[in-house]
Amino acid sequence: MPLFILRRILQSFNVLFVMSLLVFAGVYAIGNPLDLLVDPNATADDMARAAASLGLDQPLWVQYGRFLANAMRGDLGNSFIHGVPALGLIVERLPATLELAVVAMLIAVLLGIPLGLWAGLKPDSWTGRAIMAGSILGFSLPTFWVGLMLIMVFAVQLGWLPASGRGSTADVLGVSISLLTADGWRHLLLPAANLALFKLSLIIRLTRSGTREALLQDYVKFARAKGLSNARVVGVHVLKNILIPIVTVVGLEFGSLIAFSVVTESIFAWPGMGKLLLDSITQLDRPVVVAYLLLVVTLYVLINLVVDLLYAALDPRVRLAGARA
């Protein structure tokens, strides 16, 4: 088992390295940040001085070497626009994004599994069909458009919830969290629901098809033949089996929630790192883009690692194979 973990960690570093190379090459090789940063009427001398101060006059591989060495120390360069360390800028915004993603995933899981179970147990009932129709719709609705509709209905028409911003936050160990204030919750609800919708549809589908598949299995029939209550057959025998793929997917999809929060954050003006990324892309603020990408890639690699370990913990068959390996 430790060997297995070690190998996975090495693999993860590999992915990180390749991604850093790709990201750097792409971001630094194409486009010219000087055009954006320096007054177009500046002299060639001014341009050269600005380029030198930003290190842009060096050959690419020198730039990358410096970039990598600095990255190891957590220094991904200063933002061209804000003039402060790019990584710090991103990390500052991380809690807001994580908060949004976690609440969205909780909504998706806590609603999705029961709804999916119901639809799987009663596929021909009108409720089961309605749940499935809802999930097909949830798949078809583009996230950004749902965001607009939420704002239109709940913020503009009904005036129940605020349409933008994060509201008041409370500090825990220097990290601002919305979840601790009522106002924070009011601000969080719409964006979280928006972000959750797609995952909710996914979890409903997954749970439903898993349930239907499990119900056909002999072990379910055997469990019923043992005289177990429906609650136990569904709640233990079926659920424990379908939970394995669901946990895997939930884990892997958490990363995509962070990526998709770019959309939700830009609609609801949620001050997370997705919005920062978007601004940085349009302003050609490369260090911030690079810092975002590397941070997200690191998060992904970590999530993948955790999911692998969780999977092994949940499925006795994998656990055994892992122990043998």
Next chain:
Amino acid sequence: MSETSPPPATSPAEADVERPLRRLVRMYAESRVALFGLALLLAIVLAALLAPWLAPQNPYDLIQLDMLDGRLPPGSASGDGRLTYLLGTDEQGRDMLSAILYGLRISVGVGVVATLLALAIGMALGLAAGYFGGRFDAILMRIADIQLSFPSILVAMILLALFGQGIDKIVIALVAAQWAYYARTTRSAALVEGRKEYIEAARLLGLSTPRILFRHLLPNCLPPLIVVAALQVAAAIALEATLSFLGLGLPVTEPSLGLLIANGFQYLYSGRYWISVFPGVALLLLILAINLVADQLRDVLNPRLQSQ
């Protein structure tokens, strides 16, 4: 069950083309929802293709626009009384219905072209990987795995951040974000089919590799690919709309549905919902129709369900 005759050397796809096709059509037609989806899809695509003839005005011919007609609610008459703005107008006095029809053209076009390109590239790579195996297969699938572990919106965003805007750029970004799905699907189908007896028979008959690949292996890999492609067209259209909405995708000169929605966003707060809601509804119907068709195709083409 006693099978006495040896399995025929022709591939199942070549023999008996007419009857399975008819059966598929019948199975597809069993679902009324799926038929509705197909009708809706055909209607939308037709409307998009015929936009120049269907649209009340050319929304991008500035001479036809009247700034005085700006932000009129649905059903208003134009200032000169010559036409009625069924779905209202935007801030420049542009008829929303016309803008949507033209926008659909761009959205559908970009989605379909990107999907076909990604399909062609992914299919070729996947087929080769599945048939030849070895190092090429291992490396290709490793790349696909890494890429698929990141959501396509992230991949596309990175590429657009690098390339900048433009219709060609977004097609490249969409293809780059989606080729791996096809490569994966084709490879696994090719692996399964490649082990079957008819491929072995074709090899023994001394058929050339390209002939085996394209005449025998490929047709039998098609069903899962069709399903994936159908779902991915919807994904591509949604992705393009999202990117354009964020201001990363198409330039203002190519106003797809996503861009129209983004334009109307600011007016949402003042209750002028039509500028962004109607393009959104059009986008939703388009994606929904494709998904309904794709869902039924998956059921119809799924060999596991066919036997039941």
Next chain:
Amino acid sequence: MNAQRDPTLVVDRLTTRFVGRRGAVTAVDDVSFSVAPGEVLGLVGESGSGKSMTGFSILGLVDPPGEIAAGSIRLKGRELSDLSAREWRALRGDRIAMIFQDPMMTLNPVLRIDTQMIETVRAHRRISSNAARELACDALARVGIPSPDERLRAYPHQLSGGMRQRVAIAIALLNAPDLIIADEPTTALDVTIQAQILFEMQTLCRESGTALIWITHDLAVVAGLADRVCVMYAGRIVEQGSTAQVLETPAHPYTRGLLDSTPAANVQPDEAGRTQPLRQIPGMAPSLNELPAGCAFRPRCTRVSDLCQQVPPEVELAPGHVARCFHPLPAAQGVKS
């Protein structure tokens, strides 16, 4: 063993139907039989003959759109066909237990053996989990599983197929049921393990007075195990009687055909020292949704006549030996009452 005790189970004119969009399919058609305490009844038929569905009907486990359309099932005198879902559940696993065909599929892969055994006890009796665990341990020991305490903590995939089937049998025995329905429980196992399990099941049921219905397609298994045999074809019982009656003097042409196609029946060399080649029943077992009217075996039968277009009545050829045929085979005809 044909003691005249009150039968454990009496099935009378049981009919189970599946109503689909394309009409109804009768999976179990007018089936009657009984099983006495400690008796082993072999229920023989090809796949699709309705033998498994008969078992599920007795257990109240027919999934919709299937339903018991007619007939009665009485367990120790108690009518089951009109039980509520709750009453059925109380009965299943307690008074009637079932063992399935494939031991690889019947145990839940993600639950430990102890969980799956203890829940079976606790679904029917209010006892502590420790006491239930003791019972589980005893049951495992009884079916011949070494170091049962250790096995209780295992997951199913850590056990061999034969071991898993023993666990399934132990689960069936846990609550000392009146009746066990075993649906081809040895088909998926090695021949040696098959023989062991057959022998153990027989002994366990004899000792405890549990009635046993053994569903199988294999007449050879029935010959060594069952006291009485029912042969099913296309949802109907075409012949039943004591094992000796059915196997030695088969009356229904289908039973005859089955016997002829069993390898064991041909092992005896004839006078010239040759073994006979296997004979096959011509044609294929019919699909239940396109059964011919009258006797369903008619298209494959060598003794067919116009009469066979009617549903044949049950004819008692000897005490306890009944066949549903207009033209029973002559070997048995002499003893017609």
